[in-house]
Amino acid sequence: MPKISALIITLNEAKNIGHVIENLSFADEIIVVDSFSEDETVSIAKTYPKVKVFQHHFEDFTRQRNFALSKANHDWILFLDADERLTEPLKKEILNTLKLRETADAYFFHRKFMFKNKPLYFSGWQTDKNIRLFKKSKSRYTEERLVHEVLKVDGNLSTFKNKLTHYSYSSFDSYSKKMACYAHLKAKELHGKGIKPNAFHFVIKPFYKFLHNYIIRLGILDGKKGLIICYLNALSVYKRYPLLKKMSEK
Template sequence: MTTQKTTLAVALIVKNEARMLTACLDSVKDIANEIIILDSGSSDDTEAIARRYTDKFYVNTEWPGFGRQRQLAQQYVTADWILWIDADEQLTPELAASIREVLANPPQNTIFEVARLSWAFGQFIHHSGWYPGYVERFYPTALTRFDEALVHENVIIPPGAKVKRLKGDLLHYTYNNLHEYLIKSANYAEAWAEQRFRKGKKNSLASVMMHSIGRFFRTYFIKRGFLDGKAGLLLAVLSVQSVFNKHAILWLKNREINRK
């Protein structure tokens, strides 16, 4: 455990993460004063692995969405600062050192974002709009929290708060295979569409097609996905599918309502 004066909690929300959890927790155990894990109903060895690292393991099986689940997890935090990490992510030594530097002399009213370097289909993806992919993950516990989004949740930036960047990458091991990608993509698409639908958002079938085609050009050409080689081409095609699914589900939800 770390001995810096300012205390740090590392927080995770998990479900069936046994495959990657050990590597994740090994990467943070030396900088954390406490590790908070909120499980949403794992059926694998997630809990057994988690309890090797912490006794602060909690369960909430009434899934409220990613944002609300993170809010619930933060309620268990007692440390001064909080670092969020997902079970398929790992700190690099440079990133861990950067976090220690901040905790040695913590600034006021400041949220830190980190570059996330993702591994997909056999390689790290340095283009395609994936990198650096900055995400806000590190902040004083009393300063803020995540919003209530069902998916693609974000840290709330309070008025006057500063956002600074940490040195080093957060390694993100996204998908073990295409099957995993398709399952996660489908779940995210449904949650995204439901979130938009609840807000009264509507679209047309033409806009579904335009968004999908536009995503390929953005990912492969504008975001230079071609520099990621064959994996970049695969990701560009899959991004089209992902965008199509999201917008098509939203269109179908509104179509069903209009028929009633």
């Protein structure tokens, strides 16, 4: 059985960190890279003997994840966000897969998005998936993306059958703050590409984002939960462009 390094990046995740560490207890090492949290995230993480904690100044998600990768001692990486959880069937699928003589070099996980403690079935999340298990020797997060980072894999890809549970939405304020953070990083990314905002970006893009997720991607079927999520995701698209405008004027 190959050894697994489980990685987590954190900022003020005191409510989640203990749960995700316990969820990853089967890993051979657990590495937490913290962006100087102001709550009890670090002190909680340090109470677990298998956990190594590093604090590293946050610039963007890509650099933070690559820094975490540099601290891993094993080739197989299992990278979770603090608000993600492996179900028991998914844990078994991971371990049974790694026992095989031949494996892929990286694995996509489909994610089940939770609105508080209730699942969202639509709203654009029904096909959501990310690579969460991969070989360090074959993979690297690409530098051109600062948010919604992309893992470049030099090898074969596969997808697990069981879903990862994503507890992303706990309250309106917390999700809104997360979307604001994403908007800032996206604006920085667009500024680096020389993009100048115009009326299309301020009006059409956020409006289309809302309609696409709420109507075409059936967010309307998620009821009030779908309306809130589709609104906040569209608002995040809008918020990047005033920030981009300020960057462009400097």
